[in-house]
Amino acid sequence: MKRLCTICARAGSKGVVNKNIREIDGKPLLAYSILQAKASNLFQTIAISSDSTEILNVASKWDVDYLIERPMYLATDHAPKIPAIQHALLTVEELANQYYDIVVDLDVTSPLRHVSDISNVVNLLETKKVSNVITGTPAKHSPYFNIVEINDEGIVQLSKALDNPIFCRQDAPKSYDLNASIYAWQREALLNCKTIFNKDTLLYIMPEERSIDIDSELDFEYVKLLMSKRSNDID
Template sequence: MKNIAIIPARGGSKRLPQKNIKLLDGFPLLSFSILFAQENSEIIDEIYVSTDDEDIKNIALKYGAKVIDRPLELSGDLEPTVSALKHVLQSIDCDVENVILLQATNPIRPENLLKQAFEIYQKQNCNSLFTVSRNYKKFGKITDQKFIPYNYKIGQRSQDIDPLYFENGLLYITKASLILEDIIISEDAFPLEIDHIFANVDIDTQEDFDYAKYLYHKHIKT
């Protein structure tokens, strides 16, 4: 049974048009996830890009990925990611055990991330794994024009508050059988904590892109 990588990359981004093929240091964003998958060929058997866009399709093919044409009804703004993953599994003729989801909007990842994650995934014998990072901010709600602390007490130091974590989007690993049930993160999912500056990159706006470009030149290009 195979492990496959799926990179969903639709063409209809509104906040940052054509973000999946926007050039970072001369390379389309999509290419970074394809190359990351290729560098992990000892784990990943096949790489698929799911898209509804001809330009994205051509770039995916240029960089050596296989392309699954995504139907328009699965390409809307409100369509969940799992529908694209499920469509890929239903469109290919091979026996898949695990799906590695790589988002094109997370173009830079720690070098050994997948090796580390897949080893833990197998050791934990769980149905899925996803990456998270700790958030040290003090959160609260505003009710009747009053700020009500959520995860801390007024005056409490940031380092002393109970930690909260966010789903950073760097990597997901899930049993293919679960995706066919419309599930990416299972109830027994292992949250792999990543303490890395790249975990703060998830490109939806021009500001996000500019920050990714800064980190790329500071930590990779140099």
């Protein structure tokens, strides 16, 4: 079983400038995902994909196997992530002259994951033999209780109304926020998918404190605070 870890780190972040290489506790942000991938001992190959020479140069200092130059059409603000991961997989396979059975993408902006989360996601994918596994955390708000939409007439309504109204959140069906931390695919499922949702997609649930996705300066400061309280920065 050959496994590839991809770490996609494009330039051009608007919410946090240069966030992928900004330092937390003396390390660039992308280094945490690299170190976690290495510590898991799951991957034959670790590859960084980026449209930025500066990011690739920083990544090269952390002993990854391949630095993939991502085409600009895969690195725009509106470009989906899956084609970038597919491109990284096919590029590495050509360079390494081998196929990978499993592809796991670690999001740079979710450094609070534990190594055990990576191992558990891969184990779930391989034991259940599903197309892919994604990660999430229990939602703070519920579409059955306090997430609303405004219809074409300007009237507010619940996003998902039930036949029997719910009067406290605890009675609502469980819902989850995707945390963008770990994506794992069987190779063929990845190459043939356009979205992260397949008929057999499974969710691996992570706690809130390991599910912060850095998308703003406040997120960045919050992650720095949480990391300062950890005894081991890759866990």
